[in-house]
Amino acid sequence: MKFTRALIALATVMTMATVSAPHAGGTVSTGSDGPFAGAIVSELIAPKPDWYTDALHTKVVAAGKQGESVPIPDAVDYPTSGLAFTGIRPGAWIIAPAGCTTNFVFGSAGNYSIGTAGHCTEVGDEVTLIAAPGVLMNIGETVKSVDNGIGNDFALIDIYPAMQQYVTPSMAYFGGPTSKGDPRFGDLVEHAGHGLVIGTGGTPRAGVVVYRGSGENGGDAFAWDGAATPGDSGSAVREATGEAAGNLTHLVVGDKYAPGVVAGTSIDRMLRIAGKPLATAPNLPNPLY
Known part of the structure; x- marks a missing residue:
């Protein structure tokens, strides 16, 4: 757990130093209302590479x-x-x-x-x-x-x-998603994203859910004690049992979340926005499915 939290602290520094892209909101401090009030919230987006002209x-x-x-x-x-x-x-x-x-x-x-x-x-x-x-x-x-x-x-x-x-x-x-999940406190979740710091792109990472409830502006959020860095934004987060949990979008640091947690949008909210059903797959990793 201490190692995970050290990675989160490192991710915070890297986020503040490197987030800059056409649609990035960067690092912002939340207001006085809501579940993440008083914390520093960072979008985990990386810049488009200069060579992609x-x-x-x-x-x-x-x-x-x-x-x-x-x-x-x-x-x-x-x-x-x-x-x-x-x-x-x-x-x-x-x-x-x-x-x-x-x-x-x-x-x-x-x-x-x-x-x-x-x-x-x-x-x-x-x-x-x-x-x-x-x-x-x-x-x-x-x-x-x-x-x-x-x-x-x-x-x-x-x-x-x-x-x-x-x-x-x-x-x-990983395999899956096998179905729509419902992430809850204590659940083990995992994602593979393209963060700039932690290993090569796609390095799998796990965490434990510490929050599920209301998000910002009417959203449905969840958060977990794990590690993420810029480039991970958007990552698919699934439960260890195979179900889709949601996506990864932000790092939340400070206040009651010190030193930090990773947060995202629940699969329920994603499905409402998408207006299309979730495409599922067997729980065993398969390059062809």
Whole structure:
């Protein structure tokens, strides 16, 4: 537990130092009302990499609409993903419009969408992944984006018809989600995101739920004692038993949450925003499902 809390403290410093992206709210102190009042709240978003230029984006978008990928330029030095499985799935690595992570797949085969955090992308943005080592894939366009604080932070990306073939509902490291969950105090949860500090992208991390209840601006929030850093925003969080718990969006530090907890939006709230059913998968990790 002390090691986990040390990682959280490190994440806090890194967040305050590095959060800067087109849709980032950065680090803010909450007001006097609500469950996170008096704490410092940080969106766990990373900047889009400098090497991903407008010209490269135009090329990747054109390829994506045809169901094709584009190689990362040879001169680019980028971190290696630690994901077990690649493609368009929960836990995939978003690099544009900002550095974030995908959460769950919604809809059904041939009509899939995928989620991330609302503060990672705005409606109309074309979203690009590093979908496999050395491979860029523009997957589709953001059609819904809610960025109203902890418990009310989710975006839905509609995937191009030509890209539907690369979608799998199963998580990038764990199996599932097997169904919609209901995270409660004491539950063990886990996620795999693309934070900048803790290991390589996609390193799996676990935590214990310490809060479930009202969020900001009418949201439905949960929080857990775990570790996360910028780039983890949007990550799919599942219960250890396989059910979807929600997404990861913020670091909360200080006041009654000292030294800090990780927080996000419940799967119930995500489903209400998405307006599409959760796509499920067997609990055993499977690169093909």
